[in-house]
Amino acid sequence: MAKKSIRITIDEPLLAQLDETARLLNITRSALVQEVLKKSLAQFRRSQLAEVDAAGYLRMPVQPFEIAEWETEQAWGEEWNAEK
Incomplete structure (x- = not known):
């Protein structure tokens, strides 16, 4: 993909964080x-x-009927118990 150079203005503290992070990640x-x-x-x-x-x-x-027809699909046939 072609890349285009842009120019932005950025606060110095944010630029310092950017540079430090880039250095830590070993990327530009x-x-x-x-x-x-x-x-x-x-x-x-x-x-x-x-x-x-x-x-x-x-x-x-x-609508309630939209949920009801899928409720049986969610049943696993056993009750779950956190104490088991």
């Missing part, structure tokens, strides 16, 4: 920033999808 500053951004953007996307799901369930709540 650029590689660390890319990895952190990938993870942060993926987490942001997951949270957006969770919000969309929640809004969907508020608009169309699960």
Whole structure:
């Protein structure tokens, strides 16, 4: 994948943390920033999808019959007891 050089402004204490972490991981500053951004953007996307799901369930709540027909599939045929 083609890469593009960008310029950003960053606080000195944060830059020091970035450099220290990159040094500890034995990777470049650029590689660390890319990895952190990938993870942060993926987490942001997951949270957006969770919000969309929640809004969907508020608009169309699960109906009791939808749960009831799967309850028998969850039965394992024995009662669980924490004391066993």
